Amino acid sequence: MISQRINSISYAIREIAAIADKVAKSGKKIYHLNIGDPVIYDFNTPHYISQALADASFGGKNYYVNSLGAPELREELSRSINQRYNLKVSSSDILVTTGVTEAIFFLIAATIENKKELLIPGPSYPLYINYTKFFDGVPIEYELDENNNWEPNIDDLRKKITDKTKAILICSPNNPTGVMYSEKMIKNIIDIAGEYGLFILSDEIYDQIIFEKEFTCPATLSNDVPIIGLNGFSKTHLVTGWRLGYMYYHDPENKLNDLKEGIAKMARARLSASSIAQYAAIEILKNPGTHTQEMVAKLKERRDYSLNRLRKIEGITCVEANGAFYLFPKFDFAELKKWKNDKEFVIDFLKTTGVCTVYGSGFGEYGNNHVRFTFLPKVEILEIVYNLLEDFIK
Numbered sequence: 584m585i586s587q588r589i590n591s592i593s594y595a596i597r598e599i600a601a602i603a604d605k606v607a608k609s610g611k612k613i614y615h616l617n618i619g620d621p622v623i624y625d626f627n628t629p630h631y632i633s634q635a636l637a638d639a640s641f642g643g644k645n646y647y648v649n650s651l652g653a654p655e656l657r658e659e660l661s662r663s664i665n666q667r668y669n670l671k672v673s674s675s676d677i678l679v680t681t682g683v684t685e686a687i688f689f690l691i692a693a694t695i696e697n698k699k700e701l702l703i704p705g706p707s708y709p710l711y712i713n714y715t716k717f718f719d720g721v722p723i724e725y726e727l728d729e730n731n732n733w734e735p736n737i738d739d740l741r742k743k744i745t746d747k748t749k750a751i752l753i754c755s756p757n758n759p760t761g762v763m764y765s766e767k768m769i770k771n772i773i774d775i776a777g778e779y780g781l782f783i784l785s786d787e788i789y790d791q792i793i794f795e796k797e798f799t800c801p802a803t804l805s806n807d808v809p810i811i812g813l814n815g816f817s818k819t820h821l822v823t824g825w826r827l828g829y830m831y832y833h834d835p836e837n838k839l840n841d842l843k844e845g846i847a848k849m850a851r852a853r854l855s856a857s858s859i860a861q862y863a864a865i866e867i868l869k870n871p872g873t874h875t876q877e878m879v880a881k882l883k884e885r886r887d888y889s890l891n892r893l894r895k896i897e898g899i900t901c902v903e904a905n906g907a908f909y910l911f912p913k914f915d916f917a918e919l920k921k922w923k924n925d926k927e928f929v930i931d932f933l934k935t936t937g938v939c940t941v942y943g944s945g946f947g948e949y950g951n952n953h954v955r956f957t958f959l960p961k962v963e964i965l966e967i968v969y970n971l972l973e974d975f976i977k
């Protein structure tokens with residue numbers, strides 16, 4: 584009854600949530616450390632942001648807006664991107680989408696077919712793997728090297744370029760590792776892309792959720808290699824459910840004009856992204872508030888607490904995250920013995936303790952033997968969770 588291509592979609596983050604629902608029905612309390620949604624924890628959408636959404640609707644903005652995005656929002660985004668990163672992105676270089684999710688869908692739909700390859704970080708946010716397969720392409724993972732602070736392994740990346748490669752994805756800070764690529768590595772990737780005539784996708788959804796280091800925007804390092812930046816309002820502005828994102832083209836030599844026009848066609852076919860969310864977003868950009876900095880300060884404390892607890896457990900090692908809200912510890916199953924792999928561990932841990940995490944293999948083959956923990960919950964909850972983890976492993 585259904586198409587073969589549907590089988591390419593598997594999304595560990597939601598699949599584990601379905602198991603958690605069953606466990607919850609048996610009466611067990613569930614601790615959700617699986618979903619990267621700050622709004623379901625104690626990070627509330629600021630009042631002025633909710634008000635802006637209501638005002639947009641009461642102000643009559645309830646119609647289909649321009650398919651490429653409300654002109655005022657594209658203007659405001661161009662101003663904000665250029666100011667943040669010192670770029671020269673014009674409003675015509677911006678497309679407003681239904682979350683970064685839709686931008687990923689458009690980009691892969693417009694570039695991948697017939698076993699063409701997308702080079703993605705390993706481990707990687709699962710959607711890149713899913714959509715590449717969905718459009719009959721092949722996701723090729725280049726190694727992020729855990730022993731080198733999850734930095735991209737440039738030799739591995741170079742080795743994996745073929746005549747089928749279409750583009751290279753940079754995701755920094757990365758989901759699931761929580762670690763940013765160094766500026767040097769980003770430069771190396773841009774040079775390699777230039778050498779092979781490839782373009783770069785840069786997923787920047789966590790660009791403002793960073794702790795010690797500065798964010799490096801790949802587009803600022805490229806004079807000629809085309810880079811498409813993906814970003815959105817979900818995480819930074821605590822409106823995950825609004826579904827609002829955007830992509831911007833940094834393409835100094837206009838190499839991507841066909842792609843840009845192709846994607847605009849797709850955007851017109853789906854009419855528009857949410858009008859009221861777009862008009863409210865203009866308000867957010869004009870008055871960015873202090874909620875992001877407040878969230879980052881709280882998250883830093885929660886990261887430190889979680890990292891410290893994880894590192895005390897024998898059989899677990901963990902690289903420090905310097906962005907996003909995930910830790911991606913490695914489990915030594917040879918030492919822990921009781922479980923064969925990360926998936927078996929995560930399901931057993933969930934059923935026994937109610938703590939819901941995500942198995943690392945859901946993020947591609949480099950995720951094997953890892954488990955993703957978000958550190959979004961309050962320290963009081965994290966304390967319960969890590970006590971349960973310690974007892975469970977004993």
Ligand SMILES: Cc1ncc(COP(=O)(O)O)c(C=O)c1O
Nearest residue numbers: 619682683684708758815817828
């Ligand atoms: C790396 C990455 N890209 C994109 C998304 C999707 O974001 P959006 O809510 O804008 O669709 C997520 C969500 O978790 C993510 O982690």
